[in-house]
Amino acid sequence: MSAALVTKNLRRSYDEREAVRGISLEVNEGEIFGLLGPNGAGKTTTLSMISTRIWPTSGDAWVFGKHVVREVHAARRLLNVAPQEESLYPDLTGQENLEFFARLWDVPRADRPARVEEALEAVELSGRRNDFVRSYSGGMRRRLNLGCALVSSPRLVLLDEPTVGVDPQSRVHIFQAVRKLREQGVTILYTTHYLQEAEDLCDRIAIIDEGQVVALGTLAELLNLSTATEVIELRFAEPLREEAALAGLAGVQRVESSGSLVRLFVSHAEPVLAAVCGQGVVKQPIIQVRVTPVSLETIFIELTGKELRD
């Protein structure tokens, strides 16, 4: 397997603020690679550097061996991007949008009809091809936004949160399209802040936070990062004041609290639960208790101390 994308210590500053602080990745050809991170983590900035939209402040990136700054034209031909914000012409039809982007990426005239057709089918918009984009629903626009990135038959597709604001049905369509791309050997870099998407769709995941990779691997590898196996979620009526008491319990490896919700990372839930509920370790009333196995979500919270919510 060869590398579709390599980045080495990518950095990017906007004025004083450093948005991306040294990201190094190696994405294999034909895999769906997820970039998971909260708002402002630097996902879009990273994608923009790879897509050649902005130059890195320092560091390098290669797309199939082509450097994104020094061989920018060659790199551009190999990739395409579906930006986070819709990037479509409202006064052209769906088909015309696709035809335009095919032409812009120098798809030979003879191949264009077939490419446009494929893209329309991939995002299941064949039925609305001749309608103006301004008459599309939000979900249909997001699908077309993805379709426009496929029409040039890129070997690397960068998808920036393609499912934001779409209904579950459109989301399923998008997932199917992405999986089909992988079957065709296309490499996909997929950013999201939905844990579920990363779990379901991605072969490997990099969790990024504040411009840095905090963990990288397959789902199983990420789950193994935690020495805990279970997580106890305790909800209190008001923010907890006695965190120290919980942290001191035997078997508790880590305590993360956000407001009135407290998570205990433990290897075995039972004895800890008994201690918390039965022996009254904390005086404040507990209104809800939940035990879950370690998941990407809990890993994420463990690694970043942040919730991943919209």
Add this chain to the structure above:
Amino acid sequence: MVAVFWKDLRLIVRDRVALIGAMVVPILVISLIAGALLDNGDRTRLLLPVVDEDEGPVATAFTKLLGEHAEVRTVSRSEAERLVRDDNDAAAALVFPIGLSRSYLQGQPGDIELLTDPAQAYGLQAIRVLLLLMDQEAQALADPLSENLIVVEKISLTGSRREVNSFDENVPGFALLFVLIVVIFGTSMALHDERDWGTLPRLLVAPAGFTWMVLGKLGARFVLGLVQMLVLFVWAHWFFGVSLGPSPSALLALSAAMVFTTVSVGLVVAGLARTREQTQPLSLAVVMLVSLLGGLWFPPEFVPEWMRDVQPAIYTSWAMRGMNDLVLRDRGLEAIQGSVAVIFGYGLVTLVVGMRLFRARHSAR
């Protein structure tokens, strides 16, 4: 570039209302202006109410002199005020105050009151000129030598035409003005479209690159502007008999150079503006400046000295010069080659500057 060019043309053509507006509105306005010029020849005489409180020989003489140039109506003061202030029929009324004759004949300056309606600036201007004339003629009565005794015969040195009409003098300037307005506003706003549509990020990573994308957009605007300009000229020719000169290729070359440079100016405006909204006041300022200094507003003989000095720096003055060569002097391609080259040169420089500005602002590197 070709893809962007056709896409933009398609979008322009698709917006029928805007397209027809862009073609028809200038035609309408030009027609109105031409209509106004047409009226000029036999327009109703200027009404000048006169209040004679002096009742002496000087007031009588002045009233008679004025009567040769305007419709003088001797009225009471209250009637004069009504005509000016309430009915707005006259731009001003003249009051010859008591004792005017006595002081004038003694060689002392006499005050003449002018009751004005400042809203009627043109009429007012005309009346001021009349007063100057009146003063001059009054002096001439006493001094016959100052009369203009030389009669000038018009012989055109520059072409075969003897006479030009006021259409020929005014319509090309207004046509250029319209092309300026539409092309500069259109271009500078269109360049912000891609950002507003959110398509800029995609265009910026297309293999062709930023420069070609911009050139494609400018190309579409160029075609639109050129078509518009030619439509306007053809209209002026058919309906108002404006001469277009002896050489269609000369007209085309001049129009193309003019539109090319104007499109480049639109790019500079777009580059200076951060948002589409900012392009509007900027476009307006540039259009006004370039058209005024370029001499598009008045026939050349009305242009003051200082403006004549700065004109070579303004490309529209070269366009105007070229138009005058074609329309007023009836010359052909070889006569305007120089102008076309100068305009085109300005266009190239402007294009490069505009590209740099626009790139610095919009292709976030």
